[in-house]
Amino acid sequence: MDLPSFVPAYVELVDDPENLNVLLMGKNGSNVDTLIFAHVDSEDGQLVLISIPRDLYYQNRKINSIYAEKGVLAQVAAVEDVVGYKIQHYALIDMYVFRDIVDDLGGVDVTLKEDLIDPTYKTCDGEVCSTLYYAAGFHHLNGTEALRVARSRHTTSDYSRAERQQLILQGIQEKLRTLGVGDTGTLFELFATVLGALETDISLPQATQYFLKYQSYELDGGNVISSANVLQAVPVPVDYVTSHPLHWCEDETKPETCKDGYAIDTLQPQNHNWDLIRWYVNGVVEGD
Numbered sequence: 001m002d003l004p005s006f007v008p009a010y011v012e013l014v015d016d017p018e019n020l021n022v023l024l025m026g027k028n029g030s031n032v033d034t035l036i037f038a039h040v041d042s043e044d045g046q047l048v049l050i051s052i053p054r055d056l057y058y059q060n061r062k063i064n065s066i067y068a069e070k071g072v073l074a075q076v077a078a079v080e081d082v083v084g085y086k087i088q089h090y091a092l093i094d095m096y097v098f099r100d101i102v103d104d105l106g107g108v109d110v111t112l113k114e115d116l117i118d119p120t121y122k123t124c125d126g127e128v129c130s131t132l133y134y135a136a137g138f139h140h141l142n143g144t145e146a147l148r149v150a151r152s153r154h155t156t157s158d159y160s161r162a163e164r165q166q167l168i169l170q171g172i173q174e175k176l177r178t179l180g181v182g183d184t185g186t187l188f189e190l191f192a193t194v195l196g197a198l199e200t201d202i203s204l205p206q207a208t209q210y211f212l213k214y215q216s217y218e219l220d221g222g223n224v225i226s227s228a229n230v231l232q233a234v235p236v237p238v239d240y241v242t243s244h245p246l247h248w249c250e251d252e253t254k255p256e257t258c259k260d261g262y263a264i265d266t267l268q269p270q271n272h273n274w275d276l277i278r279w280y281v282n283g284v285v286e287g288d
Contacts, residue, residue, distance in 0.1 A: 007276055019041055021037065023087050027094055032092070033151075034051075036049055040210075053159070053162070054158070055265060055267045056266070058078055063082070092199040098147060102142065110149070111139070115135050116149060116164070118133075118156075121148065159226045177215050230279070230280045232267070235263035238262055244264065245261075245262060
């Protein structure tokens with residue numbers, strides 16, 4: 001992706017009352033592993049999803065660690081600052097609750113663009129145990145299978161995993177559409193169960209209203225803030241042992257300032273320009 005020669009300074013958060021922004025989060029224990037900015041565009045009839053990598057290094061920490069340190073509202077505020085849009089609502093789900101919800105829906109349909117092979121991911125279905133493998137093409141996934149597809153990352157990038165997570169959300173949207181056509185009562189009961197298992201500020205009446213209003217919107221997915229567009233990989237020195245040894249110098253012209261140690265792998269905006277991320281997000285939202 002070619003970066004612009006000039007990027008404007010995005011000082012104010014975009015806060016358009018005609019549209020709706022929701023931060024979708026998935027966690028495992030106290031760690032938030034999934035961050036998806038969802039923008040509902042009322043004018044274009046679109047639901048835009050943009051994944052934010054958990055390794056994004058924001059204010060001297062990985063952005064996904066903010067929830068464990070400071071709580072959900074601080075996590076929302078950090079993502080607002082990064083993407084440049086006011087977020088009206090948030091929803092945080094534990095991965096095992098996610099599995100149960102997919103099962104309650106009767107599974108979801110997804111089409112994988114490429115084979116998903118992860119020999120490090122052990123799977124057991126009944127008495128048959130193997131390692132994770134899903135061929136490219138159509139799959140009807142139950143909750144456990146959907147969780148596997150959403151979590152696997154050792155043989156693919158975090159970016160590919162983010163795209164698969166968006167595919168599963170699209171499958172959930174399609175399944176909810178079929179329920180919403182003829183059984184509002186079942187839909188209302190499902191939302192009540194789901195909201196009771198989430199950490200969210202969305203009420204049951206709001207969830208039902210939003211679904212009925214936006215269920216026909218087209219989903220624009222596959223958008224991931226990544227090193228393929230505006231980010232770069234940057235090792236950050238730390239004072240503890242990691243799997244990433246690092247030799248660095250505070251001043252390359254002075255050998256006495258060099259030292260050996262360890263680092264964590266992070267993602268940061270190219271040229272350390274945080275307006276690049278807002279520029280990218282704005283372009284996706286506006287369809288530029």
